[in-house]
Amino acid sequence: MQAALHRAPLLFIQNAGQFAPQARFQVRGGLGGDSLWLADDALWITVVKPSSSPTRGAGGEGQLPSPPEGRGVGGEGVHLKLRFLGANPHPRLEPFQRLETHVSYFLGNDPARWRADVPVWGGVRYVGLYPGVDLELSGEGGAGAGGCWRGRGPT
Numbered sequence: 029m030q031a032a033l034h035r036a037p038l039l040f041i042q043n044a045g046q047f048a049p050q051a052r053f054q055v056r057g058g059l060g061g062d063s064l065w066l067a068d069d070a071l072w073i074t075v076v077k078p079s080s081s082p083t084r085g086a087g088g089e090g091q092l093p094s095p096p097e098g099r100g101v102g103g104e105g106v107h108l109k110l111r112f113l114g115a116n117p118h119p120r121l122e123p124f125q126r127l128e129t130h131v132s133y134f135l136g137n138d139p140a141r142w143r144a145d146v147p148v149w150g151g152v153r154y155v156g157l158y159p160g161v162d163l164e165l166s167g168e169g170g171a172g173a174g175g176c177w178r179g180r181g182p183t
Contacts, residue, residue: 037057037150037167038055038056038057038150038151038166038167039055039056039057039127039129039131039148039149039167040053040054040055040066040123040148040149040150040151040152040165040166041053041054041055041056041131041146041147041148041149042123042146042147042148042149044143044146044147045141045143046133046135046141046143046146047065050067050068051065051066051067051072052066052067052068052121052152053065053066053121053123053149053152054066055165057167062074062075062076062105063076066121066152066165068117068118068119068121069111069112069115069117069118070109070110070111070112071109071110072107072108072109072110073107073108073109073110074105074106074107074108075105075106075108076104076105077104077105112154112157112158112163114158115157115158116156116157116158119154119155119156119157120154120155120156121152121153121154121155122152122153122154122155123147123149123151123152123153124149124150124151124152124153124166125149125150125151125166126147126148126149126150127148127149127150129148130145130146130147130148131146131148132144132145132146133146150166150167151164151165151166151167151168152164152165152166153165
């Protein structure tokens, strides 16, 4: 199962109100238990060492919360915040390659918190991150965790 997750394509899940407001996209698939969040000013990465206990899940003790989501994940790990120093603090995050996949979030008993058919994309571009420079993130060619992080500038 773990090997299949690492080979899965990257899915860029748009924030439609199911995540904390600073999280614009969550990246799933091909990352195993790790997570990647795209925010205007940073990339949040949580790298998790899987728990040795098969019964320990997202609600167990010793959890490492995943910023900016704030929910726990099983195991030990580290959070990394990669900031774009000197960059535009509010670049345009432009999703591309709309996928047929949709996800739904039914959080709690309050239907106002439920989000159905949330769009999923193949990548996101930070447009205007620096003057004349964009940053493109994708799982190009089904690369999974390897993905593609491409900076684009004037030619």
